[in-house]
Amino acid sequence: MNPKRILRVEQITKSYGKGDNVTEALKGISFDVLEGEFLGIMGASGSGKTTLLNCIATMIKPTSGKILLQSSDISSFKGTQLADYRGREIGYLFQEFELLDNLTARENIILPLSLHHVTGRQAEPELQELADRLDIKGVLDKFPAQMSGGQKQRVAAARALISKPSIVLADEPTGALDSKNSKILMDKLSAINKDQQKTILLVTHNALAASYCSRILFIQDGRLFHELRKNIETETPDRFYGRIVTVMAQLGGGSANVL
Numbered sequence: 001m002n003p004k005r006i007l008r009v010e011q012i013t014k015s016y017g018k019g020d021n022v023t024e025a026l027k028g029i030s031f032d033v034l035e036g037e038f039l040g041i042m043g044a045s046g047s048g049k050t051t052l053l054n055c056i057a058t059m060i061k062p063t064s065g066k067i068l069l070q071s072s073d074i075s076s077f078k079g080t081q082l083a084d085y086r087g088r089e090i091g092y093l094f095q096e097f098e099l100l101d102n103l104t105a106r107e108n109i110i111l112p113l114s115l116h117h118v119t120g121r122q123a124e125p126e127l128q129e130l131a132d133r134l135d136i137k138g139v140l141d142k143f144p145a146q147m148s149g150g151q152k153q154r155v156a157a158a159r160a161l162i163s164k165p166s167i168v169l170a171d172e173p174t175g176a177l178d179s180k181n182s183k184i185l186m187d188k189l190s191a192i193n194k195d196q197q198k199t200i201l202l203v204t205h206n207a208l209a210a211s212y213c214s215r216i217l218f219i220q221d222g223r224l225f226h227e228l229r230k231n232i233e234t235e236t237p238d239r240f241y242g243r244i245v246t247v248m249a250q251l252g253g254g255s256a257n258v259l
C-alpha cells in the first residue's frame, strides 16, 4: 500500500520587505510529505529553508501558494482549528532548544499539553516512554542550567513529541551540538521514525545528520534544486552520506558543514 500523504506544499512563494527592499526567499516550491517519512531539507545559508519550515509551522504566511493538510489549506485555519494544528498536528524542535529556564525538564516537556488541558498525571506514561527512549530519565527533575547541551536538546525533542504530533519539524536540531551529541540525537530521532512511523521534516546543513533521512530536498535560492532518495534496502549510510556531500558541493554557498 502506498504511504498516505500528510502534507502537500503547493507552489509556495514568500517575499520579505517592500519596494526596492524585497527579498524573494521562496520562489515556488512544491512537494509532498508522506506518512512515516524522514524528509531532509538542505541548502546553503539564505536559500529559504527556515522560511519554508516556518510557513509549514504557521509562524509566517506564504505570499502565495498553499500548504494542504489532508485537503485543508492551513493558512485558512483560525481560532481552535489553528491552535489544534499548532498543538496537535506539529511538534517543533529548534536549534537553540528554547527550553524555559525556570521550569524543570519534566515541566518543559509537558508544557504544550497543559495548553490543551492534559494533566501531568495523564501525560506520565507517555513522558516515561519518551524519557526512556531519549535517555533523559536522570534529568527530568533538573533545570536547563543543570543539563548538558545534548540533554537539553533531547528534552526539547521529548517536548516536541509529547503531544503525538503527525509531523515533527526540526530546524537545525544539531546546530548547537558537538558531533558526539549530534549523533546521539540523530540515532534517537531515527529510531523513533522507524519504530513509530513518526514523520519528521529536518532542516539541516549537516550532511551526517541528513544521512539519516530517507529523502532529501535540496533548495537553492528559493527553488528546489535536487532530490535524493536513500535506497533503504541496499544503500549503506556511508554511501548515502557520500551522495549528499556531492550534491552539497554542487550547491555551493560555502557554508556547508559536513562535520
Ligand SMILES: Nc1ncnc2c1ncn2[C@@H]1O[C@H](COP(=O)(O)OP(=O)(O)OP(=O)(O)O)[C@@H](O)[C@H]1O
Binding pocket: 016, 017, 023, 024, 025, 043, 044, 045, 046, 047, 048, 049, 050, 051, 052
Ligand atoms: N524576517 C525577514 N525579513 C527580511 N528578510 C528575511 C527575513 N527572514 C529571512 N529573510 C531572508 O530570506 C532569505 C531566506 O532566509 P532563510 O532564513 O529562510 O534561509 P535559510 O536557508 O534558513 O538560511 P540559514 O541556513 O542561514 O538559516 C534570506 O535572504 C534572508 O536574508
